[in-house]
Amino acid sequence: MTVSLPFRQVDVFSHLPLLGNPVAVVHDADGVSSEQMAAFARWTNLSETTFLLAPTTPEADYRLRIFTPTGELPFAGHPTLGSAHAWLEAGGVPRGDDLVQECGAGLVTVRRGERLAFRAPPLVRSGPVDDADLATIVAALGIADDDVVDAAWIDNGPGWTGVLLRSAEAVLACRPGVGFGGLKAGVVGPYPEGTDGHDGCAVEVRAFYDGFEDPVTGSLNAGIAQWLGGRVLPSSYVASQGTVLQRRGRVHVTGGGGEVWVGGDTSTTITGTVGLGD
Known part of the structure; x- marks a missing residue:
């Protein structure tokens, strides 16, 4: 039996059309099986x-529930913001001033303001990356050992290492x-201190895993801020991501080190219905 459900595709982390990272959002999915979810994500x-x-x-x-083409994640950043946007746009009314999302990583608070922002969940793995993995x-990455200033596990669910x-x-x-x-590698480097950086951004970020580069990555940027914010990086800053992929992602980080909030612009690009069946 096929069911028809409301559907949105939301662009996240850019105020300009089609230059962020899209997420597909299916509404009212309580009757959809895990197998159907996985098949649609593929x-x-x-x-x-x-x-x-x-x-x-x-x-x-x-x-x-958050799926990649290869499996389910307990948490991810741009899907959190895009899904919160879709839920609100569809008429969702939060119980309080903020939204509270339940997911595999527990409860995640999403703050409303100039743009949506999520409170970064705690790292589930931190500390140094061992020599073999590094x-x-x-x-x-095609770089030399001495190109690396520091590296650490910054995993808040998806499995990120930070370089x-x-x-x-x-x-x-x-x-x-x-x-x-x-391994999943998040690479970060600062723009020159005392300059306006790249359109006002403090850092450039890229996210890699086997055969794929993610355009703009909220969970990775959260982990980077928890690792480096208030120490190597400012407590609050804007990160650029997606440049090499001809995107213009802008990730707004506030807090640094302690309670970190990760925000970005969101806009719906596609609305309609999707048929999901056995």
């Missing part, structure tokens, strides 16, 4: 596809291969 072939469901706890406004990442390079220019120069060995 079909969209976007970095993430999400499904809005009724919450299972009174603290939450809605529940969210060697794999360095080789896959700090000397400059934004070095980040943009990376020409990665496909040999990441299942």
Whole structure:
């Protein structure tokens, strides 16, 4: 049996059309099986596809399941913001001033203001990257060992490692291969201090895993801020991501180190219905 459900595709992290990162959002998905969700995510072939469901706890406004083409994630950033946008646009009314999303990582608060912003969930893995994993990442990025200033696990669900390079220019120069060995590498480098950077951005960020570069990545930027914010980077700043992919992602970070908020502009590009069946 095929069911027809409301659908939105939302562009996240850019105020300009078609220059952010899209997420497919299916509404009213309580009757959709996990297998149907996974099949639709494979079909969209976007970095993430999400499904809005009724919450299972009174603290939450809605529940969210997040799928990549290869599996389910407990949390991801741009799907959180895009799905919150879709839920509000469809008439959702939060219980309080903020939205509360239930997902595999627990409860995530989404703040409304000039733009939507989520409170970064705690890291589930932190600390140094071991030598073997770092060697794999360095080789896959096509850089030298001494290009790396620092590296750490900054995993808040999707599995990110963070790699700090000397400059934004070095980040943009990376020409990665496909040999990441299942690791996910987030690369960050600062624009020169005392300049306006790249359109006012403090850093350039890129997100890699085997055979893929993600255009703009909220979870990664959250982890970077928890790792470097208020120490190597300012407590609040704007990150640029997607430049090499001809996107213009802008990730607005506030907090740094402690309670980090990650925000971005959101806009709906496609509305309609989707038929999901066995």
